[in-house]
Amino acid sequence: MKKVPFKKMHGCGNDFIIIDNREALMKSFELSRFVKSVCTRRFHIGADGLMLLEKSTIADFKMRYFNSDGSEGEMCGNGARCIVKYAHLMGIAREVMTFETLNGIYEGRILNGKVQIKFPPIPIKDFNLNQPFPSDENDFYHFAWVGVPHTVFIERRIDEKQDKDFIQWARKIRHNPAICKSGTNVNLIEILDKNQMKIRTFERGVEDETLACGSGATASAIISSLLGHVSSPVNVHAKGGVLTISFRITKDDVQDIVLEGNAVVVAEGELLSEASVSV
Numbered sequence: 447m448k449k450v451p452f453k454k455m456h457g458c459g460n461d462f463i464i465i466d467n468r469e470a471l472m473k474s475f476e477l478s479r480f481v482k483s484v485c486t487r488r489f490h491i492g493a494d495g496l497m498l499l500e501k502s503t504i505a506d507f508k509m510r511y512f513n514s515d516g517s518e519g520e521m522c523g524n525g526a527r528c529i530v531k532y533a534h535l536m537g538i539a540r541e542v543m544t545f546e547t548l549n550g551i552y553e554g555r556i557l558n559g560k561v562q563i564k565f566p567p568i569p570i571k572d573f574n575l576n577q578p579f580p581s582d583e584n585d586f587y588h589f590a591w592v593g594v595p596h597t598v599f600i601e602r603r604i605d606e607k608q609d610k611d612f613i614q615w616a617r618k619i620r621h622n623p624a625i626c627k628s629g630t631n632v633n634l635i636e637i638l639d640k641n642q643m644k645i646r647t648f649e650r651g652v653e654d655e656t657l658a659c660g661s662g663a664t665a666s667a668i669i670s671s672l673l674g675h676v677s678s679p680v681n682v683h684a685k686g687g688v689l690t691i692s693f694r695i696t697k698d699d700v701q702d703i704v705l706e707g708n709a710v711v712v713a714e715g716e717l718l719s720e721a722s723v724s725v
């Protein structure tokens with residue numbers, strides 16, 4: 447395999463491998479297999495996802511996002527924050543930038559060491575609140591499409607769910623076609639006060655709990671505000687750190703949606719080979 451320069455980054459423990467593909471370095475690679483291989487923990491670098499930074503004719507750059515299972519996703523909130531920092535470090539963009547995704551154009555900004563992304567407005571009709579849960583009439587879920595699909599459950603005490611129980615419970619919802627035909631990410635939240643909540647997220651495409659999920663935190667904060675539990679700005683406490691979400695709700699849509707948190711480079715180097723063992 448030819449040598450592929452990369453940086454390893456994380457946002458609140460949601461970790462990514464980032465590759466500069468502006469010169470089509472990855473042209474000859476079978477991308478899905480490659481991503482799955484290098485994202486495999488223990489046999490390779492390991493990550494929740496991998497991103498390619500590519501040229502764009504309509505923004506400063508294009509972000510292509512792949513989940514660790516090799517599937518290409520429309521958007522990733524923490525991944526986007528990491529690639530914004532990467533673009534700035536690589537001299538590709540200034541502190542304020544735009545980038546293209548499969549879900550449209552987003553803005554990125556580096557501010558006082560933190561990294562923000564601004565989502566395009568989301569129509570109120572894309573939020574599906576208080577839906578009876580298909581297999582349990584006593585339970586309700588809330589659904590939002592914030593670039594990727596997110597299902598949100600509000601619970602009194604999320605710490606009471608053991609890790610194994612959470613993953614088994616979430617895995618069933620993730621594949622429930624009655625909620626979303628293409629599958630869904632699953633979030634469990636606990637409201638702490640008007641501006642704080644706790645969250646756990648099971649991610650589609652990682653097929654496991656991750657330490658933080660930017661789009662899940664965004665969906666959960668807006669849904670909780672539409673339900674009257676919180677108001678902007680909302681600090682979302684994930685296992686790997688705190689994400690802050692601010693937004694403005696109008697009659698027809700949610701505007702000025704900004705997701706903020708850390709984005710840290712932990713390593714850089716060259717990928718030399720794909721994993722020799724497939725798991």
Ligand SMILES: N[C@H](CCC[C@H](N)C(=O)O)C(=O)O
Pocket residue numbers: 460513518519520521522523524525594595631649650651652656658659660661662
């Ligand atoms: N970790 C990501 C979400 C990735 C979405 C992905 N799991 C999918 O639905 O394809 C985030 O910070 O927003």
